[in-house]
Amino acid sequence: MKLELQIKMNPSLYIRDPEQSELGKNIIKHSIQLIHDNGFEAFTFKKLAESIGTTEAGVYRYFENKHKLLVYIISWYWGWIQFQLNYQTNNIKDPIVKLKKVIKLLSTNVEDDITTGHVDESQLHQILISEGSKAYLTNHVGKDNKQQFFQPYKDLCNAIGDIILECNPKYKYPHSLASTIFEMAHLQNFFMNHLPSLTDFSKSKNESEIIKYLEDLVFKSIRE
Amino acid sequence: MKLELQIKMNPSLYIRDPEQSELGKNIIKHSIQLIHDNGFEAFTFKKLAESIGTTEAGVYRYFENKHKLLVYIISWYWGWIQFQLNYQTNNIKDPIVKLKKVIKLLSTNVEDDITTGHVDESQLHQILISEGSKAYLTNHVGKDNKQQFFQPYKDLCNAIGDIILECNPKYKYPHSLASTIFEMAHLQNFFMNHLPSLTDFSKSKNESEIIKYLEDLVFKSIRE
DNA sequence: TATTTATGATAGTATTACTATTATTTAAAA
DNA sequence: TTTTAAATAATAGTAATACTATCATAAATA
Structure with missing residues (x-):
């Protein structure tokens, strides 16, 4: 039996579960590729269908619209990060070491994980940097939130917040600091590459400087 | 003579200078209104034209497309914040007091400023919270950057960075911390209102808690 | 007064974001 | 194994969006 990591997805995000068919998996795979290559604005279901070798109508049977598809893949990333976080901090006792792992996990452009066949985690990380905030920066964020689309992000910030509280139980802003780490790990990366001033x-450097900045920010913030 | 605050805008952002005509001013005014009310995705030049009482073609004579119009109004905000920063910190010597002013300025939903007739700064602040990052989170950020579209943002981060260095000349990340303050002042506000966990x-509270969080974050970061 | 310039009115195109229909293939149930 | 259901492919069509082009008219300027 082949072991494949399955991230549990919110069923309201799709019409037909893309994990359950080849076409579905292709939709996810090629969406990630296309959004990574050309950005979300230039991404259309027609181009996606062409790239897969199916028709527009075929894609619409899986996803209602391109926004839900974006939220789907970003949601997948949130779930995947949550899994990595649990896995990587599993046997560690020192919360400071844990928090450092988290910062590194969020900031680093991971290599593609073989246990998830149709998802390229490296491209997904790039998508989160450039498009991640578009998942919630919409007019219909309230509706989407009611449908629990952002639950995996909340769970993640809760988990990170708990580690922060382990470091310093008196720290007042564990959730805000968690969302700040998450967002800044991506945004400072975007700025480094596109608006370095x-x-x-320095432009095109690796992520180690961002990690240092975030560690400095976080550990100074939470020290008593 | 009536004194009006004029923010110097990058001419590459527009085809015809909107400050120079009634129609132009109306385009800015109604754009802010519509983007504030319905979000940038739902905003079209047709709706804008209808709301002004002109035609689509009329709007296209001023702006090439809706993205440049968005960058225009966000650019205007950057310039306005820069002006306010200079004005409000003018005679202050203590850099810590200055930095506190900056945090408050970025976090607070200002009242509409009478010296800028056709711009509602309060709505503009809301637009920055929900749409601000869309100005640069595009596929063509490199092109836009070459045309200096983000110069006012860079200038602003430089100015804030200078204040940070006044507080602690040895602090290593003045620009990153400046962009973090700017972005988080907006994003934590968005989260507070739409994804409070x-x-x-607490939801719908005023901005004072965000200010406290940012002050805590910043002053712990830069203390020696 | 002549002439440039801005605006208004109208038309038209390519693309996007869908919905609908029917035929065909594939897979599951009887 | 046949029947039936479900998924997909192929095609068509619509409303809205993001533009471009043209021409007449009004207002400002030379």
């Missing part, structure tokens, strides 16, 4: 990192 | 602030 908004950062103190 | 990503923060430690």
Whole structure:
């Protein structure tokens, strides 16, 4: 038996579960590829269908619209990060070491994980940097939230918040600091590569400087 | 003579300068209104034209497309914040007091400023919270950057970075911290109102808790 | 007064974001 | 094994969006 990591997805995100068919998996795979290559604005179901070798109507049978598809893949990433977080901090006792792992996990462009066949985690990380906030920065965020679309993100911030509280139980802003780490791990990366004068990192360098910045920010914030 | 605050805009953002005509001013005014009310995705030049009482073609004579119009109004905000920053910190010597002013300025939903007739700064602040990052989170950020569209944002982060360095000349990440303050002042506000469990602030409260969080974050970060 | 310039009115195109229909293939149930 | 159901492919069509083009008219300027 082949072991494949399955991230549990919110069924309201799709019409037909893309994990359950080849076409479905292809939709996810090629969506990630296309959004990574050309950005979400340029992404259309027609282009996606062409790239897979199916028709537009075929894609619409899986996803209502391209926004839900974006939320689906970003949701998948949130779930995957949650899994990695649990896995990587599993046997660690020192919360400071745990928090460092988290910062590194969020900031680092991971290599593609073989246990998830149709998802390229490296491209997905890039998508989160450029498109991640578009999942919630919409007019219908309230509706989407009612449908629990952002639950995996909340769970993640809760988990990170718990580690922060383990480091310092008196720290007042564990959730805000968690969402700040998550968002800034991505945004400082975007700035580093595209608008470097908004950062103190040299363009096209690797993520180690961002990690140092975030560690400095976080550990100074939570020390008593 | 009536004194009106004029923010110097990058001419590449527009085809015809909207400050120079009634129609132009109306385009800005109604754009802010419509984007504020319905979000940028739902915003079209047709709706804008209808709301002004002109035609689509009329709007296209001023702006090439809706993205440039968005960058225009966000650019205007960056310039306005820069002006407010200079004005409000003008005679202050203590850099810590200055930095507190900056945090408050970025976090607070200002009242509409009478010196800028056709711009509602309060709505503009809301637009920055929900749409601000869409100005640069595009596929063509490189092109836009070459045309200096983000210069006012860079100038702003430089100015804030300078204040940070006044507080602690040895602090290593003045620009990153500046962009973090700017972005988080907006994003934590968005989260507070729409996804409150990503923060430690209670929904619909005013911005004072965000200010406290940011002050805590910043001053712990830069203390020696 | 002549002439440039801005606006208004109208038309038209390519693309996007869908919905609907029917035929065909594949897979599951009887 | 046949029947039936479900998934997909192929095609068509619509409303809205994001533009471009043209021409007449009004207002400002030379």
